[in-house]
Amino acid sequence: MPVILATDLIMYFLFLMAASFTVFAARGGGVCAQVWRHIRKDRLAMVSMFILLLYGGVALMDSIRWRDPITAQDGTFAQTPDGKRIFNPQALSLLDRILHNLREDTEKTFSPPFAGYSYVKEAIERPNGATERDYAPLKHPGDHWLGTDKVGSDVLFSALKGIRTGVVIGTGTTIIIIPFALFFGVLAGYFGGFADDIIQYIYTTLSSIPGVLLIVAFMLIFGTSGYQGGLVTEDTLLFGFFVPQDRLFWLCVIMGITSWTDLCRIIRGETLKLRELEYVQAANAFGVSDTMTIIRHIVPNLMHLVLITLVLQFSSLVLAEAILSYIGIGVGPETGSWGNMINSARLELSREPVVWWSILGAFIFMFGLVLPANIFGDSVRDSLDPRLRMGKR
Amino acid sequence: MTPVLEVKNLKTYFRTPFGLGKAVDGISFSIGKGETFALVGESGCGKSVTALSIMQLVPGPHGFIAEGECFLNGKEITGLSESEKRKIRGNNISMIFQEPMTSLNPVFTIGEQIVEAVKLHHKKSSREARDIAVGMLGKVRLKSPETLFKEYPHRLSGGMRQRVMIAMALACKPDLLIADEPTTSLDVTIQREILNLIKELQTEMFASVLLISHNLAVVFENANRVGVMYGGKIVEMSGTKDIFRNPMHPYTIKLLRAAPGVEKRTKPLDTIPGAVPASVDFPAGCRFSGRCHREMEGCAAMEPPLYGRENSHLVTHLVTHLAAHLVACHLYDPGFMSKPYSRPLGKIPEAAPLPALPHKDRETLLTVKGLKYYYPVKKGILKKTTGYLRAVDGIDLTVRKGSTLALVGESGCGKTTAGKAILKLIEPTEGNVIFKGCDITRLSGRGLLPYRSLMQIIFQDPYSSLDPRMMAGDIIEEGLKSLKPGLGKKSRKERVSRVLDMVGLTPDMRNRYPHEFSGGQRQRIGIARVLAVEPEFIVCDEATSSLDVSVQAQILNLLKSIQQDFGLSFLFITHDLSIVEYMADEVAVMYDGKIVESGTVEEIFTNPKEEYTKRLLLAVPRIEVA
Structure with a gap:
């Protein structure tokens, strides 16, 4: 029986985005083809994209999961007294099944x-x-x-399991940040006055509270664990295959809510500048409506900033997950994550002789995600800038 | 006598992704004691790079001096070590930059900055250095130097800051002062004062000056000798009087003819086709080939040397300090001219005179009555309005059909604000704008839309007035979509092609992005975009002030011809009085938010009544060759 966590939806969404990008790029014309043409010429970006695709593939495989029925010792399915099959509460993902040996050995x-x-x-x-x-x-x-x-399980496997957490945290939070920051930032910057005051008050208040404290408070309220206990049978599965109570999902939501302010502030400032530029005034003189002006002149000229900030934030989000796991409010210990690995490395590094491979594994895998993400993000930004696109020969 | 500075065959190159940029490519000149030598030319000709090369400040790692020598008082300075170079900079050679607003450090007082310059090169006690600094502030004619000594740069106006820069540059009594466009960002009246100041101090201290400017009139009034630069080379060099009276190189001739002025009113300005090429793709032969009106068949292949005649002896460019009139053009080379490849390539097109209409009888199109625009000054946490800044303080203007009204004044006098308030791009505080009998200040939203297409604006900066992420065609179409919603896709496309053609661009350029165009071409797109919606009245807000003279001439000609073809009216906002003389029928002089004087161009220019107008007119540098 399939099980879909809220964070799995994020992964499916990401997959859909990548798939539709491929379709549009293949069809030619439009933005996607433009970006693809540019990236194809940039060897470093191609390598980065390949690595990111590997990460994405692993994360996607780790997001397709289903529960197995429990078999009794005689090989038949275990059943409740009224004849319902009993399922294992733990849903193994495709990745778990493929890397069966790593997991079991x-x-x-x-x-x-x-x-x-x-x-x-x-x-x-x-x-x-x-x-x-x-x-x-x-x-x-x-x-x-x-x-x-320490308990003898394979570090490579833990690191591979951490990929999904890292990718979900990075992209999930980003998906939440962009609309918030873009909407409020442009609103404040373009219209100014009352709207600006209100939005500024909100984000100054939010950013004046230490982020970690806010996250701790939110996690204590919302961050309940996934499995609620009880017997999992055919009935529960039919109705409860979607699991909204997912710690990781709430972590994304909460980090998104607390970290949109930085981007919002940058966007507001840039919009203030763009609003005074002559091409915006020219649009004004042509009687173009505010909505059209924002869509056509303001937002496209903000995109480079959004991309830069997000790529930088992506790395800091992956790191933030590690910090939160360290103080015990990140993802649960049952979810593999680089944060948990680093957290345990704290003790491993202080023992004699030093255990260094656990943190090395986390480091290599984090590095392997953050660096290509930066390079790839830069290349996408360049490809969207008409000045650079034509300049490169 | 050894010249103060002697530059021999200097070559400064830049490594760029597109190849080697020969910004300065073998120039030689010398500057005698107490002499002012001017380098003149359009932007991108290598003037500033020459100055930086002399200062040994070529921006690395991409830029480098490939060849050549600079001698300061007979001593070679190109090969010196970095610490020796530092001893020369600011001490023997000092420099004034174009932008006084950014060349002073805002966190130090003016006094501290001058004292620092003095102490760096001379062993002086703090007391002595301070006395020198205060003395210098007095010398640059700043009032109460003692108080100014403790002042921070932001409290000073641009003109005052430029004086401080001069004080700083001259504090160590340098042998050579390099002034790189020292007055370009200043108003005419202040420009006059600063140039006079440099001249006075130069005589007093007997220093030599290398003046770099794109303004021919400034050069005419201030320099003893002039070198005209084009494409990284000096194409003509001689005494100032000589060069302006008897220009020889086609480029110099064209530059002089392209400058607008009252005597050229009835005909289009002489233009130079195209734009200055980038330093990576200069033509192989004469750098000016391709744009030259007297180009001959051999010009593009053969490079002309800089040479002249003195006492009927042929002298070459390597002899630098001579009274001879040197020119780098094949036209003056009998050897070249006797060869078959000296056949001229094209004819010199003669400009056709424009028919002028008596403007007084034309009907009124637009009347501005008592227009005011106040900026509220807000203070405190609650942002209470405590006062108003009167940017535009009750102005009256009348624009007639098919004619041009020029609104002139110094920066900060409110002329741009007035232009925007007339178009309702900003909401005027008070007053009426009556356009074709309708008071548009009362209209808003949908009611204003029909008038939006009739009244348009062309902006100053061709770089910020076009959205970098939209293609030229889309930029032009934007206004059509908004103001002519009845047009179908096909007829919109047709009209875009038509206006592109009208402004001298080809319709296939519609699929290019703004950065692929030169400054002049971008301004043409800005004009095309406006023409597409068929306006009757256009505000030109300093529409040519960021362009080179040759390109400015192209744009002014274009504006004049579309005015005649479509009977358009212009409100020309400008600080450049030579453009006013050339373009306008009537003038309104603005000062401090108010119109101080208005009338026809003849009235104002020949018989100004107000003190301010007189001062403004006197300050304009002019080329007067008797």
């Missing part, structure tokens, strides 16, 4: 990358019956490319 505790033996000594019973403390051989030697963590 756990060790006892820490082991370094590609190691054959455990990282800590333990009591081992030798074939001759003697017991001594030594590094135990692993169950799956050489299989853990990034080592294993």
Whole structure:
């Protein structure tokens, strides 16, 4: 039975956007084809796009999930007394199923990358019956490319699971930020006066409260956990396959609400400047309506700022998730995330000998998302700027 | 006597993504003691890069001096180390920049900035340096230098700041003062004062000046010798009187003819086709080929050397300090002229005279009565209006059908605000604007729409008046869509092609973005956009002041011809009185939000009554070759 989390919808939306971009770009003409023509010539952006597509693919696979029926020991489906099948409350994603081996092949505790033996000594019973403390051989030697963590699960797998969290946090929050910031920023900047005052009051108030405190408060109110307990049967599945109570989703919403102010402030300032420019006044002299002026002259000329800010914010959002997980109000420990990995690395780095691979894994994967996102964002911005588009030969 | 500065075959290049930009390409000149040498030419000719090269301040890492030497008092300075160069800058050579508003540091007092300049080069105690600074402030004719010493730059006007810059530049008694467009951003009356000041101090301190300007009249009044630059080369060099009386190079001749003036009223201005080429694609031969009206078959392939005759001896460009009239043009080379490739390429088109109509009998199109525009001054947290800034303070104007009214005045006098208030781009505080018998100040929203197409505006800056993200065709169509909603898609397209043709662009340019056009072409698009909605009255707000002289001539000609073809009326807002003389039928002089004097061009220019008008007219630099 399929299970759809609220955050899965974000991933599906992202997939739809990418798919429609491909369709429009292939059809030729229009903005999409323009962007594609530019990116195709930019080798660095192409590489970035490829990496981002890999990340997106992994995140998408991690967003398609379904519950399995519980089988009894005799191979038949477990059933309630009135004949309903019982399902496993934990819905495994496509990624979990593909990487079945990585998920299942756990060790006892820490082991370094590609190691054959455990990282800590333990009591081992030798074939001759003697017991001594030594590094135990692993169950799956050489299989853990990034080592294993404290409970012996594969770090590479955790990092791969973190991709979905990172992508969802980055894009989900962004999707919430853009309309807020753009609408209020343009409104305040273009019309000024009363609207400007009100909007300025709102965002000054919001940004004067420490962001983390606000997020903590919101999380305590809304951030309930996904699985509410109880037996999951066919009936519950029919009606409850959509799960709105998703911590990650609320994290996106809350971070979106608290961080639209920066972009809004930038947009308001730029709109104030654009409003006085002569081409806007010329539109005014032609009797073009305010709505049309905003759509045609203001917003397109703001897009570069929006893109720059979002790309920068994307990185800081991924980092913010780590911070929030660190203080325990981020995604739950059951959700794999780089924040959780960094959080646990705090203790691993202070022990002797140092366990370094867990934080390395998180670092590599975060770096691999944030850097291509920056490069790709820059290239998209350039492609939208007619001055640069023609300048490049 | 060794000249103060001698530049020999200087070449300053820039590496750009499009190739090597030869901004300055082998120029030689020298400046004697106490002499003013002027470099004149349009923007992009390499004047400022020459100045920066002499200062050894070529912006790296892309720019570099590829070849050539500069001698200061006979000493080579191009090969010096960075610390030696620093000793020269500000001490032996100092520079005044174009923009006085940004060339002073706003967080230090004026005194501190001059003292810093003095102490950097001379071992003086703070007391002595302070005395020198105060003395310099007095020398640049600033009142109460002691008080000004402690003042911050923002408290000073542009003219005063430029005086401070001069004080700073001259504090170390340099041998050479480089003035790079020192008055371009200033009003005419202040321009006159600053130029006079530089001249006086120059005589007093016996310094040499390298004056860089695009304004021929400024150069005529201030320089002893002139070098005309084009495409990174000096194309003509001689004494000032000589060059203006007897210009030889076709470029110099054209520049002089393109400048508007009263004597050219009845005919179109002489123009130079096209625009200054970018430094990466200069023509291989003569740099002026392609735009020259006397081009010959061999010009584009062969580069003419700069040479002249002195006592019937041929002298070349390497001899720099000579009284000879040097020119780089094949026309004066008997060797070239005797060859078959000296056949002229095209004919010199003779400008046809424009028929002039007596403007007094024309009917009135627009009347402005007691127009006021006040900016509220808001203070406190509650932003209570505590007073008003009277930008436009009750002006009356009359514009006749098919004629041009010029509104002149210095920056800040409210002329642009007045223009916008007349068009209702800003809501006037008080007064009436009666257009074709209808008071448009009472209209708003939909009622105003029919008048929007009849009254239009052309803006000053061709770079900010076109949306960079829209194609030329869409920009022109925008007004049509809004004001002529009855037109179908096809007839809109037709009209766009027609107006593009009218302003001298080709219809296929509709699919280009604004940045692909030159400044002059962009201004043409701005005009085309306005013409598309068929207006009867156009406000031209400094429509040519950001353009080069040759391009300005093209635009003025275009405006004049469309005025004649369609019987349009113009309100020409400008600070340039030579344009007024050339374009306008009537003039209104504005000062401090009020009209101080108005009348026909002849009345005002020959017989000004108000003190302010007289002062304004006197301040205009003029070329008068007897």
